[in-house]
Amino acid sequence: MANSSCSDVKVLGAWPSPFVMRVRIALNIKSVKYEFLEETIGSKSQLLLQSNPVYKKIPVLIHGGKSISESLIIVQYIDEVWSSGPSILPSDPYDRAIERFWAAYVDDKFFPSMQLINTAQGEEKAAKVEQVTEGLVLLEEAFQKSSKGKAFFGGDRIGFLDIALGPMLGWLRAIDKMGGVKLLDEVKTPGLVQWVESFCADGAVKGVIPDIEKLLEILEKMKGN
Amino acid sequence: MANSSCSDVKVLGAWPSPFVMRVRIALNIKSVKYEFLEETIGSKSQLLLQSNPVYKKIPVLIHGGKSISESLIIVQYIDEVWSSGPSILPSDPYDRAIERFWAAYVDDKFFPSMQLINTAQGEEKAAKVEQVTEGLVLLEEAFQKSSKGKAFFGGDRIGFLDIALGPMLGWLRAIDKMGGVKLLDEVKTPGLVQWVESFCADGAVKGVIPDIEKLLEILEKMKGN
Incomplete structure (x- = not known):
């Protein structure tokens, strides 16, 4: 899964959120291109409501149509899916x-x-x-x-x-x-x-x-x- | 690391705690023998205070002298260290x-x-x-x-x-x-x-x-x- 087209990977986020930054940094480490879908502060897009129905919060990673929520869980997912960059978690x-x-x-x-x-x-x-x-x-x-x-x-x-x-x-x-x-x-x-x-x-x-x-x-x- | 002597693995806990139960179940799945050190409700042992200085909470897993805290983190650690039983986390x-x-x-x-x-x-x-x-x-x-x-x-x-x-x-x-x-x-x-x-x-x-x-x-x- 080292190659992913940009349209295959989407991040729902907002630029000031430190939780969203985590996801973008992890994708950068793995050199994964992604589409950044900026949510408007104070309102929630239909896509966000559908993708994270429990918390309705950013960030959400959408990869191949599947949604993953919670920034630290997303970072671990990115580390496990893409070998196109150094490991994020230590090996020990x-x-x-x-x-x-x-x-x-x-x-x-x-x-x-x-x-x-x-x-x-x-x-x-x-x-x-x-x-x-x-x-x-x-x-x-x-x-x-x-x-x-x-x-x-x-x-x-x-x-x-x-x-x-x-x-x-x-x-x-x-x-x-x-x-x-x-x-x-x-x-x-x-x-x-x-x-x-x-x-x-x-x-x-x-x-x-x-x-x-x-x-x-x-x-x-x-x-x- | 499939074999561990009992004295090598200790669990600081208390039997009614659901968080402690998680750790014991994970060790059972891996057939790891361990020493269970029961904490008295309402007081904290010196070993607990030393092993989990940030939260001072059970459970703590002590493995080869090293302490790990927070039950879900301990369960992942157990899964990653011991291959003496089925995987706990899914492979995908x-x-x-x-x-x-x-x-x-x-x-x-x-x-x-x-x-x-x-x-x-x-x-x-x-x-x-x-x-x-x-x-x-x-x-x-x-x-x-x-x-x-x-x-x-x-x-x-x-x-x-x-x-x-x-x-x-x-x-x-x-x-x-x-x-x-x-x-x-x-x-x-x-x-x-x-x-x-x-x-x-x-x-x-x-x-x-x-x-x-x-x-x-x-x-x-x-x-x-």
Whole structure:
């Protein structure tokens, strides 16, 4: 299944969504061409409702007419179907389990706190900042253990956990730049500060993670609401 | 890695936990002997705190001194490490994605509602019963599609989604028996009613899912608190 025509692979998404970015990065790693179907924020297309009837959420990957939902599940599917690029998950079962553990942590704990920092106020904001900071310290430790001095969680190349966390930290840099908080910190999280630079400069990521200015515009709008 | 001595594999758990049951069923499928270290409800052992410092929760699998947490991640690890029994995940990537999707649904949506039925009252209880019933109807549809007329989600043999859902429905039967609600229903979910019987009678499951009377005792205690 190394060759797929572009029309055979579709991604339902929206460019600012970090979950959609994961899917696009994974497809780029495998050099799979795909059609990107942009959903309008605030409304849901018929195709989305049909393709993901349980959650009605992006991203959805449609491959040969079959739909797959939930970004981390899609990334694993892409890794298993296409051998047209390097493996995304590590080959060792223990390393795979560790990357799956931290990827689930990003979705279950880290992102929900991070998402609220921008709009929360006062004590609630302080609590969210503390949660995110604790999460970053844990992820820094995981990075030091996994990367073993190399550029990525996955070693020399971007892997599963890089893809899971990278799009979130793209947003985190924008939140930091907006002011008021300093989350990514060279003292507490020196590895992650360097890692996010390597990640955003990678060939599979370029063009997927938007310029920080575009993200700042969205944050301003969210704050205004 | 087909042979492991018993002392090489440990499970930190507690017998009533459906998440712990998943791990034990997966090890049984692979005929892996293990030492079961029962945690006392309400306190956490030093070994648990060291082995799962992020969540401090059971189950934890300790294999050759390395710890793995989160039940669905552990089941995938077991499947990848031991070839001493049938595969737990399907071989087709799309089928794997579908089973992963529904297993995550069980953890994220189904179980949290189910858990509250026993203790909730009035309107809250009615809402939880409705959510669980909706979930069961979705899972019935998934069962009809996946099993293709066979006994299990995985076909002729117990697979990943069977392991994810089975221990929850063991509890659901106890909730039904306790009275007041009727969740597993032969009209709405005929496939699941039959499936839960096949599941509980399977060789890898027997002795792991407790007798309904033992579960009823725990439900009564929870209600009393």
